Amino acid sequence: MYAELHALSAFSFQRGASLPPELVERAAELGYRALALTDECSMAGAVRAWQAGRDCGLPVIAGSEFTLHDGPKLVLLAETQRGYAGICGAITRGRRAAIKGRYNLQRRDLDAPIPEVCALWIPRGPGDVEELAWLRERYAGRLWIAVELHRDGRDAEQLQRLQALSQRFAVPRVASGDVHMHVRARRALQDVLTALRHHQPVARCGHRLFANGERHLRTLQDLQALYPPALLRETLHIAERCAFRLGTLKYDYPREIVPAGHTLQSWLRALVEQHIPERWPQGCPPEVRALIEKELTLITQKRYEAFFLTVYDIVLYARKQNILCQGRGSAANSVVCYTLGITAVDPGFTDLLFERFVSNERDEPPDIDVDFEHERREEVIQYVYDKYGRERAAIAATVIRYRPRSALRDVGRALDISAEVIDRVAKSLAWWDDPDGLPERLRSIGVDPKARAIRLWLRLARDLLEFPRHLSQHVGGFVISDAPLSELVPVENAAMPDRTIIQWDKDDLEALGLLKVDVLALGMLSALRRTFEHLRTFDGTALDLQRIPTDDAATYAMIGRAETLGVFQIESRAQMSMLPRLRPENLYDLTVQVAIVRPGPIEGDMVHPYLRRRAGLEAVDYPPRLKSVLGRTYGVPIFQEQVMRIAMVAAGFSADEADQVRRSMAAWKRSGGLEKFERKLKDGMAARGYDADFAERIYKQILGFGSYGFPESHAASFALLAYASAWLKCHHPAAFLCGLINSQPMGFYPVSMLVGEARRLGVKVGAVDVRASHWDCALVPDRQQRPAIRLGLRLVSGFNVHAGLRLADARRTRPFDSVEDLARRTQLNARELEALAAADALRGLAGHRYHARWQTRGHARLDGLLQDAALPDDPVQLTTPAEGEEILADYRSTGLSLRRHPSALLRERLERHHVVPNAQLQQIDNGQPVRVAGIVMFRQRPGTAKGTMFMTLEDDTGIVNLIIWPRLIERQRDIIVGAGFVLVRGKLQREQGVTHVLAEAFADRSHWLAGLPHLSRDFR
Amino acid sequence: MLWLCLSFPQLPAEAQGLRDPLDVITDSRSAQRWLITASEGCAPGMALADALALRPALRAHPRKLNAERALLKSLAHWIYRYGSPVHLQIDDPAEPGRAPRYLLWVEIGASERLFGGLDALLTAIRNDLAELQPVARLAIAPTRGGAALLTLEDNPAPVYGLDALETRLSALPSAWLPWPQAQLDALHGVGLRRIGDLFELPRAAFARRFGVERLRALDRLRGLQPDPAPAIVPPPVFRRRFELPGEIESTESLLFPLRRLTQELQAWLRSRDVGVRSIELQFEHANRQRSVMRLRFLSAHRDGQRIFTALRERLERQAPAAAVRALLLKAEDLATAALGQGNLFDAATDTQQQWTETVERLLARLGESALWSPVLHEDHRPERAMARATPGASGRTPATVAQRRPLWLLPTPVPLPRAPQVAGEPERIEAGWWDAGDLRRDYYTAEMGAEMGTEVGAIGHDARAWVFRDHIDQRWYLHGWWA
Known part of the structure; x- marks a missing residue:
């Protein structure tokens, strides 16, 4: 019998060639008594290993391997939580002392021995005696010599030598494996990782590769043949001592959130009582009061008060700083959250399912995500750090994994495949390509997929897919604790200066039940705040989210016409094609709208039945017992909670089991487990008297839903923002679009289309002009005193905010009277001046671009006495740029043009090709052949559409949406994936007021607009 | 002054002896590589x-x-x-996407009459070019810069006089000027599309924006300023080295580059109006080895064909010792040379020469594969770790020499009829999956009994053998003998 005490996983980046679950499962298969995962200076894989161990019944020991800068290589294994905390502390110290991705530990860092750990010393040859002596001084009684034999022909010699050492120092020996992979077959991948680590192709690594593949989890037979039995037995002895398991981690939430004289419980209640009158000025309705009490009881029972109070504190801070924020996700199911102002969904509005958020049976912590304005989120993050200190607050990590392109590149480099071939293959991989379609791809670009080197390359790249590459900072998940975090999980440096992350990601935190606050960023919140500010500055209009009038008919009418470009959540092509059919008339309809255009409902085939039933084209039928669940949505499940509730009400699932269905659906689909669920569901429904047909339908719907449905409360939170942004667009389009442009990048549409939309709505837009523009776009009165937008310097490529501020400052003193004057007073450098000239922003001072450039180039910077001297300059006669040139130059510099659309230049040519302007497509009948053209603005290949791609073309009259089937994509792939301007022959398709063109053939005419930058946004 | 300018757009390929349209030459800067010669459908400057x-x-x-x-x-x-003077220049912007220009000027104002008129002169030049075979474009103009630009045009008419030159140049695109890309972009950015636009600008304003240097360049271009440059004068001896693409073994394949060299020699001799009495042809081999072939003629002459024929006959009788990487043709023994005949041959007693001769004699006697130098490579696989290289080679010594290895390693392992008697623990080697040399073996030391020993050709009794069991085919092999 045996326990492996020294094993590395892929989380020892570029060393380990197997994932933690692979190691654990294999060890269990082989009959090991236990496995220690000892990644190098890391606990990043520990939770996954522990989970796998729990699932297959193998004890997993927590530990880590270290190579000290000046001293021994050793493995530390945790005996107790205290020992574990000590190891985490050492890892933290080593990681914080080095740049991201590395660690630096010296002997003096470990001079004070870490209590309650077992130490394994890894002999390396030179300096052995001295190292062992140093270790023994500190770890006597819990130190072993690790004997690691790998059939290098000198095993016997090694055994003898270490036995001598053992006797000399009275340190016992133990067998271990220096495991780098779970099976021998991973040898090639492990060699590739070594090659990457040394930045050399495998063929030139020579002795840096391991000589054989022995460093895997070996069979007990094998081990018995190699090692003396006493050494094997010793592994069990150590394994018994190391009884600490990750699942028993306990930690406390920070205590200072409670003022003196209060407990956590009493303070939470006090705050709730304080805020109730704000939410319900007419008094708290009895059913709400009942819900509040129920929730508070549960919160106390699970001891989550601190969590709610922490989030409340953060939200309070944000509000005080006038940062817009809103809670989302399942937290919106909580009345307490609503009362405290964390979320905005009124409990009377939806059927709140608190169990979705916190459940008695489930041992998982609640998930409170709060969206903040994306540009000011940094302030909030800083506040958390300042309040709790760098020791006790840190951001969760994200594991960056190998994707197809990076896997191909790295493995290609390791196999010494020529840079050109790697480049060609990697570039030709469109973002949706899956590895299996690769051989075809290769043939089409002249690479032979049957060549041995290529086959090897593909195979290893596939093995490498999804392997962790490095840790990066999560978007905003904070972990906060009372004791220093480094006792719980190691903390390391992130790439950003002054940022630290823990080594676990959000899945790890969830698995261990650690509380995490998500401080997220939402572009629309920034846009909304900016809109409010613009209105205030323009004419004093005082508006905020709470004061927007509800149920405005004009707004809903606009939404129903799908004029939602720029509106939160309902602006995408898919959403726009649904709006005329669904025509939301109130907030609940909007909630459905937000939730329904998602993979879940689409795949579960919920959309059409819903639409038909709502339109009265189909009977609304569902078993009466499910009225409470499905009544609101015409008997069709749209939201995640409905699916959960059906499982509970109709098939007898407990809340916990129902939630389990939601989480495991994706995994079941991938690797089996669905049959069990199907049987349980259908049996449960049959037992409750539902007929088989209905059960089958429900099962199919749940299956399609998978884990991709929106929770109702989440959709409701988003619907609130969607309505607010739609109302603003409807009634204050200039301010809204101005705020939107200033908050870029965000949303679905590029600035050129936002500006286009503004003009379509009759808003005047002024070009970037140094005489009038600030850094941001501004709302200014036009000649009729109506709000118009002056585009800002932020749109100028190559310009920066500091230069923008200097320019605005200098202008405030006195307007500019020439380019020379501007250059001198703003101290802009040559590059910045060139950027302004290229953007045509100097037109007011110098004339057209050529003159502007001539003058900026002629500006000489003089210092000292000559500072104000005027330099004589002869006038020149330069030609005037052609219109086409100006337009293309506009696009290159600012991404848009206020002159004509590039397509307008080509109108005559397009007419000769019988191309219909996009605006006139409405007059073409359904099914007619048609030719269209335009600049490619969007490419979208959603996973639900079975390989179909959607493309949007823009010409000078409007846009057209194309549907492209997979066969056409394969035939004309290069054009479809890469062209900038295309002509398309196809058939017009009109259904329920929504027009598309089914593409039949593409012609690439990008060269007609040579010099137009790449404008298309490409989406999944 | 009247300048004839020749530009050679395919020179990089010709310099390496590559003629096939599928062979392109590239230049690189950090990770970017681009073409500098043209090929089917691919213009110079295109990214590789x-x-x-x-x-x-x-x-x-x-x-x-x-x-x-x-x-x-x-x-x-x-x-x-x-003609004379002769100037040459390689205009090398070394920026991604731009190809170098290879330019040659010769002043023909004086030579025109000598050759009986411009047409006769050009015909003679074109005939020579046909023989020498580089692709060339010609232009004639009163200034060097002007002539160089005009070679880019498709207009063969010569330009006489500075006024005519200015007219012709004015129509050319400013993008053709051999200036850094940043400045060409700047010209484009202010709408100065033609060179004529530049001429019209006020001088001070132009200089202020583009630098005085460029202003002067324009002046030189249209002849307002002289354009001095060092003149090229052919050396008194002919020495031409030609590097071959790859290693050439067969005599047949050497003939083509040899013909080129002899043609160049002929052209050179004619231009100097001298004859050659003896020549030396050096072959460069791998590892800086050289072999030499000397030819003596009965009389001094400058007939390229005769030189070539003599060399070819010699080669057919005595092929070069090894694969040839480069050729060096030297003609120093000239009929009217003032140097005399004494020191034309290097001291033939240097040791390098002796060693080469010894090696050549041994190789000739024992056969080429019998002579080699051992070299260590860093590789876990025993047969790769100890490789054989050409005599005198020295490989890179690996940093770590890990394991004990038998002195005598068989070039290929010999299968054993039955499992041998092994002692001790195995050394497991699993490596080489990346280059089709994947091996998975367990190596042991075995005592070879007398009968097994003779079966496999052992050197003596009780020799200790290095054997292995192959995991792939489950058989036993003999790989070497311990000393």
């Missing part, structure tokens, strides 16, 4: 990745600046017979 996407069959070769310089110099020496 794009060209390969268009024509996957292209073969890309990095440029060899020394070869280019050597060829251009040799061409300069040739054209010397048609």
